[in-house]
Amino acid sequence: MICTIKTSGNNRILYSCVTAVPFLIFFILCPFITRAQYYGFPRPVPANRGAELLTGLKKSKADSDRVNILLDLSNLYYNKQQRKDADLNTATRYADQARQLSAKINYRPGFGKAQVRMAEILSDKGKVTEAEHLLPTVTDTTRINLLLALSYKSFYAADDITDNYYKNALKYAEQARDSSKSLHQKVKEIIARTILTHYRHYGNYPGIEKDYNDIINECNQVHYPYLEYIYLPMYIFYMDNGLYEKGFELAQKSFELEKKNKDPLALADCYSALSRFYANAKQQQKSIDFLKLAITQMKIHPSMFGNKIPETVTVISSMLRYKKRDREALAFLQKSIREFPADDAAEAARYEQELGRCYQKIDNSQAEKYLLKSYNYLFKKKQAFQNDHFEMAQFYVETRSYAKAKPYLDRIFKTVKQKLPLSRRSNLEYLAYKVDSAAGNYRSALTHLSKNKALDNLYLTEKREHDMQDFDVKYETKKKEDQIKMLNQKAALEKGDMQRLTLVKNVTIGGILLTLFIAFLLYRQSAQRKKNNQVISQKNDLLQHLLTEKEWLLKEVHHRVKNNLHTVICLLESQAVYLENDALKAIENSQHRIYAMSLIHQKLYQSEDIKTIDMGIYLPEFIGYLKDSFGTGSQILFELNIEPIKLGVSYAVPLSLIINEAVTNALKYAFPDNRAGKITVYMYRTGLIIRLIIADNGVGISPAKIESPSNSLGLKLLRGLTEDIQGTIGITNDNGTRILIEFEIDTVMNSLAS
Structure with a gap:
């Protein structure tokens, strides 16, 4: 893995404290940098x-x-x-x-x-x-x-x-x-x-x-939209170059973009980035908290940037060790290893490496066992990097096993090709000095110690020069910014004065012109409104007169239609005197049908609303007429439940004829041999759907007659009239005949037909 391009040590540093903390912070976040x-x-x-x-x-x-x-x-x-x-x-x-x-x-x-x-x-x-x-x-x-x-x-x-x-x-x-x-x-x-x-x-x-x-x-x-995928690697660049404020700004922007885009793919990486910033700011607990949030997010969705939970676990453990909470780090690591087992042997080796680090302050024999086991596997698989060599050398120097440390230092000096940071080079020279001193190779030891001091001095010099240059740049920049700010303020004041004068003049002239224009518009609008009101008032009077006249004419029409229909009924009664059998029945049926229509026209001209019929008033009166016409007395009971539904003539007439046919047939055929019975008529609304139910408890209609084409005039009338109102009809025989008619009110058709 290319994390060896940027390398560092861990928290058991044996060289000058000048360089210890930056290396630690960089090391513990190596997994996030590399991937x-x-x-x-x-x-x-x-x-x-x-x-x-x-x-x-x-x-x-x-x-x-x-x-x-x-x-x-x-x-x-x-x-x-x-x-x-x-x-x-x-x-x-x-x-x-x-x-x-x-x-x-x-x-x-x-x-x-x-x-x-x-x-x-x-x-x-x-x-x-x-x-x-x-x-x-x-x-x-x-x-x-x-x-x-x-x-x-x-x-x-x-x-x-x-x-x-x-x-x-x-x-x-x-x-x-x-x-x-x-x-x-x-x-x-x-x-x-x-x-x-x-x-x-x-x-x-x-x-x-x-x-x-x-x-x-x-x-x-x-x-x-996905700028966070540019901000995060750019954040790494800033953090590696010590530009922590810029890095933190990009980490925050990345986090805000993740929330804005509702894109969880890099949310774990945003938490990791914020963690690294707080680690550099020496706020380790905040850093740990963000890493734990990253683990929680990675359990929901993998890191888009390749971070893995085991890597993050070892980073948290490293930070706890840095805060000298070694036993807590060990407990957290052991618990995490059980919850998030390694995916492969290399990951398991990294877990063992961190276990070894945790044991360094607790049990050196256990520490050596885990560190050595991890290193041997990584070295065998060619996955042991400069930092792994360094860690083993440092461990053996700390435990005074100097001879064991030497092979690892030799590997660093012989195999690592890229240029190491000054602080790491200084640390290596110091470790080499300790090893050579223990082996009695004092000439070499002095050479390494001399290099260590020179590198420390060089590091301090470079740092001092860098700090001075940075200070000079900041000072000059601040000085120029202040000068520019003063000139801008002066120019802004002068420009503001001119703009205010110009604005006052323009506003004054504009205000005068606007006032005159508004006054003209108001006068013109007022004159036009008066004229329009007069015209509207005249037209309203004319319309009201025409409407009143129309209503009287409609009432007169309905009254004359009703009278004419009664005249037809009287003529039919006169004719019925000379008829018998089927001809007499046909005349009587016609009388009932005509009466149904006549009663509608009577209700229309007697009502203030000449457009609609209240079925809750009309139907009880009409059914009462039918009952009286057949002279049923108390033999046949009528149960009515009719809601006050107002319908136009185009619906009322077909419905009245349907009820006439259904009730008439029930009175004639449902109760033979003068048997007692009951006829129910229900009419109610559900939304725009109106349901009409006419049922009796008589002998019932023959199922064969219902299902097969019939020449019965009554059934034909029922179906034809139902079609007129664009409804559906269902006839069943269930302890008597039951007729269900459903139709939807077309509000436009209902109002026009009225």
Whole structure:
């Protein structure tokens, strides 16, 4: 891992206290520095979608939809929190299935995404070179995604800035940037430039801050919303260069953007960034609190920047040790190891390394056991870095096992190629002095001690010069800012005086003109209003007169219609004297129907509201008429429950004829041999739906007659009249005949027809 590019010691420092604290703070946050990149492809699939995706997979066909489900499943298992080897194998299986199916159906987008996922998996298994061989199989945007992934994985695999992995990380990021430009993929270009600038920071390239600012300016121009992914690596640059205020400002901005965008992917990283700031500010408890928040967030969603819970746990333990709370650190670490077991042997080795550190103040034999076991594994796997060599050497010097410390110091002097910070070099020289002194090699010991003092002096000199330069710059800057501020204030005062004079003059002239204009408008509006009011008053009088006349005319029409209908009834009664049997029945039925319509017109001209009929008043009177006409007496009871529903003529007439037919048929046929019975009529409203129920407890209508086409005039009338009001009719035989009619009131039709 490339954390050796920026290295430091732990809290058991044996050299001058001048350099101890900065190294500690940098060391304990090394995991966040080494893995803070985001290459943007693709976003993790939440773990709670697993069941849904597996169900979709079972139902899917061999098409592009199935490929996408396979890719989502591979994504889910690849990004699973606390991922195990079995999860990585499952992700591999789904990605390979997606790749094979995509090739079979010639689905190029799916094939490209599967290749990128396979490259990530191969890299995580330590097969970065094999992953690189997939690059010729993809093109266009997918090639950019693969280049970004290879760049990230190569950087993560690098031991230091001198090996090929680091060089490949730069190369692939540059290729991704250039391809994005040629394909006009602005977002991909931003991502490529961000991670390239981040990698160059570790290589001590010049112009890093300018490159970051250029990227941010372009992001603002294209309205790129995820600026936190630029702010976080830029934050690392500022923190590494001691610009803590700028770093803290970016950490806060990142946190606010995460909340604003409701994007939880980098929330854990924002907490980690704030933690590092408070660690540098020597507010360790706040730093620990933010790290614990980061762990809580990582349990919900993995860190977008590659941080893992075990790494964060060891950082918290380190900070507790720094506060001399070794036993608390040990208890926290042991509890966390049970809750968050290591994903692989390398992670387990780092846990053991931290256990060894915790035991250093408690039990040296236990400390040596864990530190040695961890170091041997890491060294065997070529994952032991400069800091690991240094830690072992320092432990043995502290425990006065000087001979054991020497091999580790030799490895640092022989194998570490990059230039170390002055404070680390000074510390190494001091450790070498202690080892050589114990071995009786006094000449070499004096040489190392001399170098240690020279490096300490050089460090102090550089720091003093840096502080003086910084002070001079701040002083000159402040002086110029004060001068500029005074000149600006003077210019602002003069400009303000001129603007006030001009404003007073303009406001005075404008006020006069505006007053005159408003007065003219008010006068004109008042005259127009008076004229309009006169015209409106005349028209209102005319309309009221016409409305009154119309109502009287309508009442007269209804009255004459009612009289004419009564005349028709009388004529039918006169004719009925000379008729018998069917002809007589037809005349009587016609009389009832005509009376129903006549009664409606009578109610209309007798009412103040000549447009609608109150069915709650009309129907009881009409049904009473039918009862009297058939002379049922007390033999047949009527149960009425009719709500006061007002309807226009277009609804009232068909409904009255329907009730006439239903009640008449019940009176004639439902109760043979003068048997007693009951007829119920209900009418009520539910929303815009009106329901009319006419039922009896008589012998009931024949089911065959209901279901088959009938020539009965009564049934035809019932169905036809129901259609007239656009309703539905249902006739059932359940201990008697039951007729249910439902219709919806068309308010426009009801008002117009009235």
